[in-house]
Amino acid sequence: MSDEPIDETERREAEALAHALERGTAVDELPGDALQTAALLRYSAGGSELRADREESVLAEVLEAAERIGARRAAEPDEAPAPWWRWLVGLGGAAALATLLVFWLLGGEGAVAPTELPVPDPALVSSGLRRLAPDAEPESRDFDVSFGAYRDSVYGAMTERYR
Numbered sequence: 001m002s003d004e005p006i007d008e009t010e011r012r013e014a015e016a017l018a019h020a021l022e023r024g025t026a027v028d029e030l031p032g033d034a035l036q037t038a039a040l041l042r043y044s045a046g047g048s049e050l051r052a053d054r055e056e057s058v059l060a061e062v063l064e065a066a067e068r069i070g071a072r073r074a075a076e077p078d079e080a081p082a083p084w085w086r087w088l089v090g091l092g093g094a095a096a097l098a099t100l101l102v103f104w105l106l107g108g109e110g111a112v113a114p115t116e117l118p119v120p121d122p123a124l125v126s127s128g129l130r131r132l133a134p135d136a137e138p139e140s141r142d143f144d145v146s147f148g149a150y151r152d153s154v155y156g157a158m159t160e161r162y163r
Helices: 007-022 032-042 052-075 084-106 122-132 139-160
Strands: none
Touching: 122 139
């Protein structure tokens, strides 16, 4: 032991450690290092094994805490059933999945070929490009005529396809 005088800080830390070592007598504002030291000293005493009387008291404390938790859970109301709309969402999802499965199983037969659309006329493309030029006239009659003819041919192909 050293012969140096103990200052006030060391004395307070020693008292805090002593309180931390005595179970149930610790003060509210203990320094963290005192608690850690106390825990290490408690754990290392007796080869890291609890004494039989201490083991019984710890077991009693754990069982008492478990009873309190069980009583609190028993006092809480049961969980309410799921709202009605959740059932509808679940049933709707199941119906959609069943529908997709049927389409997937039956979809191999009678596959639909893509609709052949007409290719735009070169006159339409060139009149469209002239219309986009910076010095173009806002009202270009040749574009309107070409685009109208192309639109009619697309509508005709679609009508033929879906008759």
